[in-house]
Amino acid sequence: MSFSIHAILKKAQEDKPLSTVEALDILRAKGSNLSFILAGAHALREKSFGGRAELCSIINAKSGRCAENCAFCAQSSHHNAQVPVYALKSRDEIVAGAITAEKEGSHCYGIVTSGTRVTPGEEFDRLLAAIREIRATTRIAPSASLGILDDLTAAALADAGCVTYHHNLETARSFFPQICSTHAYDEDVETVKVAKRAGMKxxxxGIFGLGETLEQRVELAMTLRELDVDSVPLNFLNPIEGTPLAGSSHLTPMDCLRIIALFRYLLPSKRISVCGGRQQNLRDLQSWMFMAGASGTMIGNYLTTCGRNPEDDLQMFKDLEIETDGCC
Structure with missing residues (x-):
């Protein structure tokens, strides 16, 4: 290995960026070298978050018929995946989901809709009303994932009480054209900036295992560092029949741990949450994600696939001596 773990840990502790070579060495580490890297990532997590983990949940508030052609997504109208298709859920259904998520221990509740963007009208008004009610009746922080934003839409969400806006870049700029051709990468980057300007976190x-190179995993991490995002959800491909990536399998459990550690070293003080695909890709090593530097995870179901039983996750946190109460 071409670097000293002590040297890169010191860089991360001082929030200095790693070189590309150092970042790639993390992604190639094996054996005892990887053990040292994971220990450093664990120390970085504890420095910023102590022994706590943040939990989030989502609701698939509007499903299917998406005009985008993201190769991994079962909700794309360009693909042939068999998923539920329905219009926007009612305000009561969205709020009820928040209440359930809070009872299960989540600190953040994401309202997710399929489609390129949300536009002014009855549906957007319904979403705003649901966010206001969630803020008024629960302690959970509402989040929205509604696609590409403009300044007016972002301002309305912030005014309604939306704490966080979620919008993934999905992969590196250099690989994005292989995954999606229906909108430009710059539109996603601009949405991040629009949300920040509106005062939202x-x-x-992104999602890994799409066929990207190690260099492209580093590229995405460095882009997110430059954008200074508040939290980073890491997803691992769970290939769905009917999508172009059906049958793909590019990740091992150790690959996933190396990716988590990479992001912790490059984004030492940011919230890093392991989300979709953790059961299928980490398998028996799910609990190791916190040792690799993750500071949170998604519990409950995902958009079109089932998640782990929340009770099993809560037992995992207990076994790991990780607290989940009061973290926000």
Whole structure:
């Protein structure tokens, strides 16, 4: 290995960026070298978050018929995946989901809709009303993932009480054209900036195992560092039949741990949450994600696939001696 773990840990502790070579060495580490890297990532997590973890949940508030052609997504109208298709849920259904999420221990509740963007009208008004009610009746922080934003839409969300806007870049700029051709990468980057200008926190990450190179994993991490996002969700591909990536399998559990550690070293003080695909990709090593530097995870179901039983996750936190109460 071409670097000293002590040297890169010192860089991360001082929030200095790693070189590309150092970042790639993390992604190639094996054996005892990887053990040292994971220990450093664990120390970085504890420095910023102590022994606590933040939990989030989502609701698939509007499903299917998306005009985008993201190769991994089962909700794209360009693909043939068999997923539920329905219009925007009622305000009561969205609020009820928040109440359930809070009872299950989540600190952040994401309202997710399919489609390129949300536009002014009855549906957007319904979403704003639901966010206002969630803020008024629960302690959970509402988040929204509604696609590409403009300044007016972002301002309305912030005024309604939306704490965080979620919008993934998905992958590196250099690989994005292989994954999506229906909108430009710059539109996603601009949405991050629009949300920040409106005063919302930004949750922005990606999905791994799409066929990207190690260099492109580093590229995405460095882009997110430059954008100074508040939290980073890391997803691992769970290939769905009917999508172009059906049958793909590019990740091992150790690959996932190396990716988590990379992001912790490059974004030492940011919230890093492991979300979709953790059961399928980490398998028996799910609990190791916190040792690799993750500071949170998504509990409950995902958009079109089932998640782990929340009770099993809560037991995992207990076994790891990780607290989940009062973290926000």
């Amino acid at each position: 930004v949750c922005c990450g």
